[in-house]
Amino acid sequence: MIGLKRFNCPSCGYRFSWRERSRFSDVLGLKRRAAACPGCGTELTWDKWPWRLLYLGTFGLMLAVILIRFLLPETELSDLLLLIVELPLITVILVSAYRLRLIPATPDSPPGSDSTA
Numbered sequence: 001m002i003g004l005k006r007f008n009c010p011s012c013g014y015r016f017s018w019r020e021r022s023r024f025s026d027v028l029g030l031k032r033r034a035a036a037c038p039g040c041g042t043e044l045t046w047d048k049w050p051w052r053l054l055y056l057g058t059f060g061l062m063l064a065v066i067l068i069r070f071l072l073p074e075t076e077l078s079d080l081l082l083l084i085v086e087l088p089l090i091t092v093i094l095v096s097a098y099r100l101r102l103i104p105a106t107p108d109s110p111p112g113s114d115s116t117a
């Protein structure tokens with residue numbers, strides 16, 4: 001299937017199962033966590049932006065559905081409004097989910113280039 005490779009280790013190609021992928025986030029799945037690849041020992045983590053957008057999109061979608069459903073009477077207008085708000089958010093979620101992949105966990109500020117070696 002297309003896209004399955006993003007759940008492979010970028011260094012050695014080790015394929016992570018669903019269960020193993022849960023190691024890359026905390027118990028609630030809200031925070032990214034680095035974990036070592038069982039194949040080669042490289043520290044891996046989820047790519048930052050797809051991960052963030054996936055959560056922002058999901059959170060925004062839940063919020064939008066709750067707000068519109070509770071604040072507005074159920075009419076064709078509220079259905080339409082919900083659709084208008086939902087579609088971009090669903091797009092963000094789908095695109096983020098598609099782009100989500102494991103990358104080597106490197107510090108935010110990589111070491112500068114060698115001065116004298």
Ligand SMILES: [Zn+2]
Pocket residue numbers: 009010011012013014037038039040041042
């Ligand atoms: Zn590996």
